[in-house]
Amino acid sequence: xxxxxxxxxxxxxxxxxxxxxxxxxxxxxxxxxxxxxxxxxxxxxxxxxxxxxxxxxxxxxxxxxxxxxxxxxxxxxxxxxxxxxxxxxxxxxxxxxxxxxxxxxxxxxxxxxxxxxxxxxxxxxxxxxxxxxxxxxxxxxxxxxxxxxxxxxxxxxxxxxxxxxxxxxxxxxxxxxxxxxxxxxxxxxxxxxxxxxxxxxxxxxxxxxxxxxxxxxxxxxxxxxxxxxxxxxxxxxxxxxxxxxxxxxxxxxxxxxxxxxxxxxxxxxxxxxxxxxxxxxxxxxxxxxxxxxxxxxxxxxxxxxxxxxxxxxxxxxxxxxxxxxxxxxxxxxxxxxxxxxxxxxxxxxxxxxxxxxxxxxx
Numbered sequence: 395x396x397x398x399x400x401x402x403x404x405x406x407x408x409x410x411x412x413x414x415x416x417x418x419x420x421x422x423x424x425x426x427x428x429x430x431x432x433x434x435x436x437x438x439x440x441x442x443x444x445x446x447x448x449x450x451x452x453x454x455x456x457x458x459x460x461x462x463x464x465x466x467x468x469x470x471x472x473x474x475x476x477x478x479x480x481x482x483x484x485x486x487x488x489x490x491x492x493x494x495x496x497x498x499x500x501x502x503x504x505x506x507x508x509x510x511x512x513x514x515x516x517x518x519x520x521x522x523x524x525x526x527x528x529x530x531x532x533x534x535x536x537x538x539x540x541x542x543x544x545x546x547x548x549x550x551x552x553x554x555x556x557x558x559x560x561x562x563x564x565x566x567x568x569x570x571x572x573x574x575x576x577x578x579x580x581x582x583x584x585x586x587x588x589x590x591x592x593x594x595x596x597x598x599x600x601x602x603x604x605x606x607x608x609x610x611x612x613x614x615x616x617x618x619x620x621x622x623x624x625x626x627x628x629x630x631x632x633x634x635x636x637x638x639x640x641x642x643x644x645x646x647x648x649x650x651x652x653x654x655x656x657x658x659x660x661x662x663x664x665x666x667x668x669x670x671x672x673x674x675x676x677x678x679x680x681x682x683x684x685x686x687x688x689x690x691x692x693x694x695x696x697x698x699x700x701x702x703x704x705x706x707x708x709x710x711x712x713x714x715x716x717x718x719x720x721x722x723x724x725x726x727x728x729x730x731x732x733x734x735x736x737x738x739x740x741x742x743x744x745x746x747x748x749x750x751x752x753x754x755x756x
Contacts, residue, residue: 424466431462431477438480449484456481460494472512475501479519488527495520511547514540514554521561530568537562553594556585560601567604567611576608596635599628603638606645615649622646640666647677651728656702659728663701664738667730673697673741677728681750690749691720699738701729720750 434455441452460481463474478498485491499516506512521536541558544550563578579601586598606622609615626642629635643662650659659677666676691712696704706721724746731738 427462427466431459431466434459434462435477435480438484442484450486452484453481453486456484469497469501470504471501472505475499475505475516479516482523483519485523488523488529491523491527492520492532495523509543509546511543513543514558517543518558518561521565525561525565525568530565534562534565534569537565552585553589553597556582556594556601557597559585560597560604563601564604567608572608572612576605579605579608592632595628596632599625599635600638603642603645606642606649610645610649610652615652618649619646622649644676647728651677651679656728660700663728663730664699667701667733667738670730670732672732673701673729673744675727675746676701676730679726681723688749690747692745692747693720693724695724695744695746696740696742697729697731697744698740699731701731701738703727703729720748723750724748 437455438452438459441448441455456477460474460477463471463477467474475498478494478501482491482495482498485494495516499513499520502510502512502516517536517540521533521540524530524533524536537558541555541562544555544558559578559582563575563582566572566575566578583598583601583605586594586601602621602625606618606625609618609621622642622645626639626646629639629642643666646662647659647666650656650662663676667674691708693709694707698704703725706724708717708720712720729744732741733739
C-alpha cells in the first residue's frame with residue numbers, strides 16, 4: 395500500500411543529487427570498467443598461454459572482458475568483436491559459442507562490409523568451433539565463405555587461402571565428400587610448396603597428411619605412403635607437433651599393413667611405442683560382415699619387440715573352428731610395443747577382450 399509522499403523526499407533528493415554529480419565521476423566509472431576489461435583480458439591471455447588444458451579456466455575472464463567491452467565500447471567496436479572471438483573460442487557449449495562468435499561476425503560486418511578481409515577471422519573461429527562440436531556442415535559453410543572472401547581480394551594472399559583450403563578440405567573429408575576434399579587439399583599443397591618458412595612447411599605437412607588419409611579411404615594405400623612420409627618428416631622436427639606425428643605414424647602403419655608390408659610398418663609401430671610401459675593396439679584390419687555374428691571373447695597373447703602378436707591363448711573348451719578363426723584375426727593385429735631402457739621390448743600375457751565376428755550357424 396502506498397504511503398504518504400513525505401517519507402520519500404530524502405530518496406528523491408538523493409536521486410537528484412546523483413543526477414547532478416559532475417561528468418568526471420561517470421568518466422571515472424568508465425575508466426574503471428576499461429581497466430577491469432584490460433585486466434580480465436590479460437588474465438585470459440595468461441591462462442591460454444599455459445596450453446589448451448587451461449581453456450575451462452579461461453572462460454570466466456574471457457566472458458568478463460567481453461561483457462565489459464559491450465558496456466564500455468558498445469556492440470559496434472572492433473575490440474568488442476575481438477573479445478567476443480576470445481570468449482566464443484573457449485566456450486565448451488557449442489550453441490553458446492556459436493551465438494557469441496556470430497555476434498563477433500555481425501559487428502565485423504557492420505564495421506567493414508560483407509566481403510572485407512576482416513571477416514575471415516570470425517568466420518574461421520566459427521568454422522573451428524563448429525568442427526570441434528562435429529557440426530561439419532556449419533563449419534563447411536563458414537570456411538567456404540572465408541575462402542571466397544580471401545580469393546576475391548585484389549591481391550589474394552596465397553598462404554591465407556591455403557590455410558583456409560586445408561580446413562575446407564578436412565571438413566569436406568568429414569562430410570564424406572572425397573572429391574571436393576582432395577581438390578582443396580591439393581590446391582593448398584601446391585600453394586604452400588612455393589613458400590619457404592617453417593609455418594608454411596607445417597601447414598604443407600598437414601595438407602600431405604590429409605592427402606594420405608584420402609588415399610587410404612579410397613583404398614589406394616600405396617599412394618598414401620609418400621605424402622604421409624613427407625608429413626612425418628616435418629612434424630618430427632617440431633616437438634609441439636607430437637600429436638600430428640602420432641597421427642602420421644598411425645596412418646603409415648595402416649597403409650603398410652593394408653599392403654601386406656608388415657616389415658615396413660615395424661619402424662613406425664616401434665616409434666609409436668616410445669616412452670610407453672605397456673603395448674598399445676595401433677592397427678586392426680576390418681573384419682568381414684556378411685553372414686557373420688558379432689560377439690566378444692577374453693583372451694591372452696604375447697607382443698614381441700616389433701609389435702607382432704604371438705601365442706594367442708583362448709579359454710579352455712573353445713570350439714576348434716572358432717578358436718582358429720579368432721587366432722587368425724588376432725594375429726593380424728599390430729601393437730606399438732612398450733619400451734624399456736630406451737628400446738622396444740616384448741611383453742607376455744597381454745589381456746585382450748576381442749570383439750569378434752564368427753560364421754553364423756545355419
